[in-house]
Amino acid sequence: MTNVKVDITVNGRTTTDDVEPRLLLAHYLRENLGLKATNIGCDTTSCGACTVLLDGESVKSCTVLAVQADQLAVTTMEGLAGESGDSLDNPVTAAFRAEHGLQCGFCTPGMVMAVTGLIAENPDLDERAVREGLEGNLCRCTGYHNIVRAALVAAGKDPDAEQEIEAESDAARTAPGFSAGSGS
Amino acid sequence: MSIMGTRVVRVEDPVFLTRGATYTDDLTDERLTGALHLTLVRSPIAHATITSIDVEAAREAPGVVAVLTGADIDLEAPLLFAGAPKQMVRPWLATERVRFVGEPVAAVLTEERYQGPDAAELVDVDYEPLPAVVDVREALKDENLLFPDAGTNTCSVYNKEDPDPDFFADCEVVVTREIINQRVAAASLETRAASAAWGDDGRCTLFVSNQNAQGARDEVAGWLGVDASQIHVILPDVGGGFGAKIGADPEFALVAWLARHTGRPVRWSESRSENMTGMVQGRDQRQTITIGGSRDGRVKAYRLDVIADAGAYPRLGVFLPVFTRMMAPGTYDIEKVDSRATVVVTNTTSTAAYRGAGRPEATSAIERAMDLFAAEIGMDPAEIRKINVVAPEKFPFTTKGGVEYDSGEYAKAIDLALEASDYATLREVQKARRERGDAKQIGIGVSSYVEITGGGAFAENASLEVHADGTALVWTGTSPHGQGHATAWAMLASEQLGIPVDKITVRHGDTDHVPRGGGTMGSRSLQTGGVAVHQASLELIDLAKARAAEILEASVEDLEVDTANAAIVVRGAPGSPTVSFAQLAEREELKVQTVFDGKKATFPFGSHVAVVEVDTETGKVTVERIWAVDDAGPVLNPLLCEGQRHGGIAQGIAQALLEEVVFDPDGQPLTATFADYGFPSAAELPSFDLVTMETPTPINPLGFKGIGEAGTIGSAPAVQSAVVDALSHLGIRHIDMPTTPLRVWEAIQDAVKEDG
Numbered sequence: 014m015t016n017v018k019v020d021i022t023v024n025g026r027t028t029t030d031d032v033e034p035r036l037l038l039a040h041y042l043r044e045n046l047g048l049k050a051t052n053i054g055c056d057t058t059s060c061g062a063c064t065v066l067l068d069g070e071s072v073k074s075c076t077v078l079a080v081q082a083d084q085l086a087v088t089t090m091e092g093l094a095g096e097s098g099d100s101l102d103n104p105v106t107a108a109f110r111a112e113h114g115l116q117c118g119f120c121t122p123g124m125v126m127a128v129t130g131l132i133a134e135n136p137d138l139d140e141r142a143v144r145e146g147l148e149g150n151l152c153r154c155t156g157y158h159n160i161v162r163a164a165l166v167a168a169g170k171d172p173d174a175e176q177e178i179e180a181e182s183d184a185a186r187t188a189p190g191f192s193a194g195s196g197s
Numbered sequence: 198m199s200i201m202g203t204r205v206v207r208v209e210d211p212v213f214l215t216r217g218a219t220y221t222d223d224l225t226d227e228r229l230t231g232a233l234h235l236t237l238v239r240s241p242i243a244h245a246t247i248t249s250i251d252v253e254a255a256r257e258a259p260g261v262v263a264v265l266t267g268a269d270i271d272l273e274a275p276l277l278f279a280g281a282p283k284q285m286v287r288p289w290l291a292t293e294r295v296r297f298v299g300e301p302v303a304a305v306l307t308e309e310r311y312q313g314p315d316a317a318e319l320v321d322v323d324y325e326p327l328p329a330v331v332d333v334r335e336a337l338k339d340e341n342l343l344f345p346d347a348g349t350n351t352c353s354v355y356n357k358e359d360p361d362p363d364f365f366a367d368c369e370v371v372v373t374r375e376i377i378n379q380r381v382a383a384a385s386l387e388t389r390a391a392s393a394a395w396g397d398d399g400r401c402t403l404f405v406s407n408q409n410a411q412g413a414r415d416e417v418a419g420w421l422g423v424d425a426s427q428i429h430v431i432l433p434d435v436g437g438g439f440g441a442k443i444g445a446d447p448e449f450a451l452v453a454w455l456a457r458h459t460g461r462p463v464r465w466s467e468s469r470s471e472n473m474t475g476m477v478q479g480r481d482q483r484q485t486i487t488i489g490g491s492r493d494g495r496v497k498a499y500r501l502d503v504i505a506d507a508g509a510y511p512r513l514g515v516f517l518p519v520f521t522r523m524m525a526p527g528t529y530d531i532e533k534v535d536s537r538a539t540v541v542v543t544n545t546t547s548t549a550a551y552r553g554a555g556r557p558e559a560t561s562a563i564e565r566a567m568d569l570f571a572a573e574i575g576m577d578p579a580e581i582r583k584i585n586v587v588a589p590e591k592f593p594f595t596t597k598g599g600v601e602y603d604s605g606e607y608a609k610a611i612d613l614a615l616e617a618s619d620y621a622t623l624r625e626v627q628k629a630r631r632e633r634g635d636a637k638q639i640g641i642g643v644s645s646y647v648e649i650t651g652g653g654a655f656a657e658n659a660s661l662e663v664h665a666d667g668t669a670l671v672w673t674g675t676s677p678h679g680q681g682h683a684t685a686w687a688m689l690a691s692e693q694l695g696i697p698v699d700k701i702t703v704r705h706g707d708t709d710h711v712p713r714g715g716g717t718m719g720s721r722s723l724q725t726g727g728v729a730v731h732q733a734s735l736e737l738i739d740l741a742k743a744r745a746a747e748i749l750e751a752s753v754e755d756l757e758v759d760t761a762n763a764a765i766v767v768r769g770a771p772g773s774p775t776v777s778f779a780q781l782a783e784r785e786e787l788k789v790q791t792v793f794d795g796k797k798a799t800f801p802f803g804s805h806v807a808v809v810e811v812d813t814e815t816g817k818v819t820v821e822r823i824w825a826v827d828d829a830g831p832v833l834n835p836l837l838c839e840g841q842r843h844g845g846i847a848q849g850i851a852q853a854l855l856e857e858v859v860f861d862p863d864g865q866p867l868t869a870t871f872a873d874y875g876f877p878s879a880a881e882l883p884s885f886d887l888v889t890m891e892t893p894t895p896i897n898p899l900g901f902k903g904i905g906e907a908g909t910i911g912s913a914p915a916v917q918s919a920v921v922d923a924l925s926h927l928g929i930r931h932i933d934m935p936t937t938p939l940r941v942w943e944a945i946q947d948a949v950k951e952d953g
């Protein structure tokens with residue numbers, strides 16, 4: 014296999030390398046660039062631990078070849094941490110901390126990027142939209158409760174109020190007189 | 198102001214949210230420079246004899262440094278569970294026979310990561326298939342043996358006494374049923390990983406993803422036949438464990454052995470597909486429950502018969518029925534309790550601990566039994582539970598199985614859950630829907646549970662040192678992998694010393710620094726390791742006072758801690774000289790090392806109410822709400838405690854509704870990827886309603902019990918019960934977990950048929 018030259022802007026910096034055509038973007042980030050926040054949790058594009066932004070849209074970097082990202086811009090969680098590399102000024106990462114939206118941290122970089130992408134797409138999120146928007150990102154630790162809250166906070170919402178509304182919509186569904194059932 | 202009980206955000210998070218955590222596969226440690234990558238060739242067949250292994254082509258592949266088979270390894274094959282028949286050893290790499298899909302057959306070492314799978318494909322193994330034993334009843338027949346030398350597939354029997362035929366003689370009503378607590382995968386998001394490097398000093402540094410560094414060190418050393426002091430285990434950040442990362446995996450020792458054999462560091466990190474067959478799995482009990490009592494709702498006798506599946510090579514799963522038997526009667530005060538368990542090997546992945554480990558199996562069984570009994574006598578499921586739970590004045594309460602429950606108020610927990618959920622209204626809603634004959638019905642499930650935490654190792658150690666710059670360092674024998682001990686342990690030290698949390702560093706998981714430690718498992722950490730940090734803080738204060746007495750020219754009795762200034766002061770003498778911990782540390786090392794031994798386990802308890810909606814036309818179940826009362830004593834940090842409960846509840850719901858590890862009759866895994874396994878996403882789950890209740894234990898000075906597994910233990914039976922309850926008007930009494938749309942739909946079809 015002949016290697017292919019790629020130029021990829023990663024977190025605002027131009028990177029370039031000769032890579033195998035089959036090299037996954039996730040591995041390019043982790044191995045070639047040493048950016049190890051992005052994790053790999055599966056081999057079927059199911060878990061989202063590898064989620065990054067590609068030209069602003071969230072993608073699973075285990076399912077993109079490095080050569081496909083040639084001439085494009087990638088943002089990983091490291092890219093949200095400012096020049097110093099340790100800033101928590103970003104509204105998404107700050108919300109994850111405040112709401113305890115992470116435990117073991119393995120899903121976290123992917124979750125953070127997925128939430129970032131979600132808010133960019135639709136800033137007016139409610140709990141349902143967050144839950145459905147994060148369907149491709151698995152977390153084994155948090156039961157998603159606090160991840161959903163973190164996403165709502167990052168979107169400028171009051172998580173208590175949003176959770177209340179969602180819970181009441183369940184109540185409405187289960188209340189007498191309201192039913193999607195056929196009644197037969 | 199006390200920091201106890203406050204929502205301190207995690208000190209772990211800034212790194213995790215910027216550079217990301219450092220898991221084993223992320224390591225750039227210089228000891229691993231030039232490491233080889235290990236790729237394991239795994240058996241694609243569940244049961245077969247190996248007729249030949251040809252590695253020549255693989256040896257010629259680009260980047261290959263070595264390809265080894267079992268014939269190349271000079272270590273004795275280990276027995277992975279001490280109590281199992283001694284013939285049931287697991288080969289390092291199978292040479293004669295494979296016993297499950299995923300069993301390692303050959304090891305390929307390459308210079309680059311991508312070269313490994315390429316070369317592994319060239320390893321040519323000839324298998325002669327044998328009939329696979331997948332079902333536990335089939336295994337019990339001993340017709341096809343996994344280990345012919347052992348002469349049986351049974352690896353353990355608990356309680357060999359024949360059941361008393363008159364056990365239920367004085368019961369007006371007796372109900373019996375076989376139920377399945379299905380096999381599930383721990384599915385930690387980080388798969389297993391290990392890296393090893395031998396130094397010039399003849400010691401091996403072994404980095405592993407695990408829940409207990411010290412335990413892993415001892416096992417690996419034993420398997421390699423070296424002294425434990427020769428193995429230095431370091432745990433980098435660990436991406437979840439849930440019980441499946443307790444104890445060393447044989448792969449860890451293989452990595453260390455290969456590193457010694459090749460003279461180069463070796464790295465290994467498995468793929469998810471490997472993980473879904475290679476990492477131990479949980480639960481998998483076939484249970485027969487029999488419950489008897491009187492028509493007024495009083496349960497008099499309960500029997501639990503278990504057949505548990507150990508998988509191909511016995512591991513911790515063989516032990517877990519012990520916990521199941523211990524906790525068989527649950528929260529109930531039952532006159533007669535009887536249980537027995539048999540554990541067999543099958544041609545499947547080995548089983549071991551998974552969140553709850555033996556206790557969820559007990560809880561689900563007794564909770565199903567209570568529901569079946571209630572349905573039989575026409576009593577409300579909440580009511581029957583309240584009639585039968587242990588009364589608060591009976592604590593400490595010794596069960597018929599001889600287990601001493603420390604403290605509890607079981608009926609109160611049920612009441613709190615009923616109140617929070619407005620249970621009476623839910624029943625009215627249900628009634629209205631039934632009367633209308635809606636296609637979408639709701640079901641309400643109530644669970645009452647008690648579990649055992651800190652049931653393995655009762656003691657834990659901690660060291661605490663204050664430095665001259667005013668910072669402090671804690672080393673703990675616990676092994677957090679998401680639980681937030683760095684924050685929680687710092688809070689405990691800060692409470693006593695007054696040193697701010699952000700100036701206290703908590704470290705763990707390095708056997709050179711903490712030679713002894715029990716790790717994090719069985720919800721033991723806070724009540725053992727946390728209390729040890731508290732005790733270390735008190736001991737450090739005593740030491741500081743003794744030294745300060747000389748400096749301040751006061752008697753020790755007159756000294757106290759001024760937490761506002763992290764200093765020792767003379768009581769009731771404002772303005773008199775003081776000396777800070779930092780100043781004391783400047784003069785002389787200020788450090789203590791202690792062991793706290795609670796000597797006993799604790800018994801958290803609670804009650805969950807779940808509401809599900811079941812679409813009777815499709816069988817689809819949606820969890821609408823779940824209210825959880827989980828009482829684990831005083832809460833140190835509500836943020837962390839709630840996080841543990843959320844995660845636990847989600848895993849319990851997942852078992853009740855979605856998850857199951859499935860093997861076909863040939864032992865082929867049908868759920869070996871995340872595309873096939875029913876791991877829930879945020880879209881399948883609701884937010885959770887948590888209700889607070891705090892009943893301290895007398896077992897330790899802070900009253901703490903464990904919270905790690907409670908959510909799972911309480912939620913699975915509540916949700917399963919709710920699904921059945923939604924369909925009880927059709928005469929349905931039970932549906933096995935997971936209550937998938939297919940299963941629910943089939944149950945409805947069967948019920949309708951019987952009715953017609």
Ligand code: FES
Binds near residue numbers: 053055059064075
């Ligand atoms: S690693 Fe990319 S989706 Fe799982």
Ligand code: FES
Binds near residue numbers: 115120151155
């Ligand atoms: S925090 Fe562990 S997987 Fe999400």
